[in-house]
Amino acid sequence: MSQKLAKESFRSVFKVVDKESLRWFPGHMGKGLKQMQQRLKKVDCVMEIHDARIPFSGRNSDFKYTISGIKPHILILNKVDLIDSRIKKQIETKLKNECEHVIFTNCKLSNDAGVKKLFPLAQELINKSDRYNRSGEEDFCVMMIGVPNVGKSSLTNCLRNRFLRKGNASQVGARPGITRSVLMKIKISEKPLSYMLDTPGILTPNIPNTEVGLKLALCNTIEDHLVGETTIADYLLYWLNKFQHFEYVQVFGLKEATDDILEVLTQIALNNGKMLKFKDPSAGMYVQRPNLDAAAKLMIKSFRIGELGKLMLDEEFL
Numbered sequence: 001m002s003q004k005l006a007k008e009s010f011r012s013v014f015k016v017v018d019k020e021s022l023r024w025f026p027g028h029m030g031k032g033l034k035q036m037q038q039r040l041k042k043v044d045c046v047m048e049i050h051d052a053r054i055p056f057s058g059r060n061s062d063f064k065y066t067i068s069g070i071k072p073h074i075l076i077l078n079k080v081d082l083i084d085s086r087i088k089k090q091i092e093t094k095l096k097n098e099c100e101h102v103i104f105t106n107c108k109l110s111n112d113a114g115v116k117k118l119f120p121l122a123q124e125l126i127n128k129s130d131r132y133n134r135s136g137e138e139d140f141c142v143m144m145i146g147v148p149n150v151g152k153s154s155l156t157n158c159l160r161n162r163f164l165r166k167g168n169a170s171q172v173g174a175r176p177g178i179t180r181s182v183l184m185k186i187k188i189s190e191k192p193l194s195y196m197l198d199t200p201g202i203l204t205p206n207i208p209n210t211e212v213g214l215k216l217a218l219c220n221t222i223e224d225h226l227v228g229e230t231t232i233a234d235y236l237l238y239w240l241n242k243f244q245h246f247e248y249v250q251v252f253g254l255k256e257a258t259d260d261i262l263e264v265l266t267q268i269a270l271n272n273g274k275m276l277k278f279k280d281p282s283a284g285m286y287v288q289r290p291n292l293d294a295a296a297k298l299m300i301k302s303f304r305i306g307e308l309g310k311l312m313l314d315e316e317f318l
């Protein structure tokens, strides 16, 4: 691992970025928030799902105030396979101030311990609650909410597979915003009869600062092109250097750590044969140059699939 550059050699703040590009709030998501609030009275428990890589800054403050104290509430940190398991306890302790019940899940694992615990916990909390306006209802109804692409559909499917032994009901996608409309109730258990309401992903329209927006983009909760792949890749490089995670040097075949995104992207493009061919009129021949956009996409992908290490982007909160 190359650590030749001292911490001071790297940027201490991330500049650039057009803040306007981070205000991504498609109409169906705004509608989703309203529907979610209306539906709160029809449910017995709320499962709030977040990306474990951004357990603090990824949360939607509107959710917190809408839910708190009204219905049993479980905070799920999904994609736990992508973070270092040794910091789970610290994250949990910190979040317990806001939510008593924090569960980590990995929807890619068929027999995940978190998924296993989740529904029994929801049942227990519902049984202990007075269920307000739903006390006469026999069936349990759970609502899953969260920012886009955190794994709401995957988790609904996991619960269904586990407790009902049935196949997928919700569409899963690698792009944010796949769940377009509120699906009707999805049965997740027969005994007790329980349903899940699958709502569209909702992202806070009020991203408090650029850095939070970039973390959300890095975790794919905002479509890449809206922020710009090169900007996201540059933020990733800034973050990796700031927190001294130098695995990227080896992964991308660099000589040493660097703060220069063009250097990194050029190397990635060369390594992967991502070249653009164009005609140079002065020389009268075709020449090639590195395709930096394609390289930025590859760099972001490396982070998202965990190639650069098991990274939790909210390190400064611990």
Ligand SMILES: Nc1nc2c(ncn2[C@@H]2O[C@H](COP(=O)(O)OP(=O)(O)OP(=O)(O)O)[C@@H](O)[C@H]2O)c(=O)[nH]1
Residues within 6 Å of the ligand: 078, 079, 080, 081, 082, 105, 106, 107, 108, 146, 147, 148, 149, 150, 151, 152, 153, 154, 155, 171, 172, 173, 174, 175, 176, 177, 178, 179, 180, 200, 201, 202
């Ligand atoms: N590594 C990892 N990937 C996951 C996990 N859960 C879901 N994913 C992936 O994350 C992406 C988004 O999953 P979805 O279930 O479609 O997320 P969603 O929250 O329903 O998405 P929207 O409909 O866009 O709001 C997909 O590519 C999933 O395969 C997990 O626990 N670990």
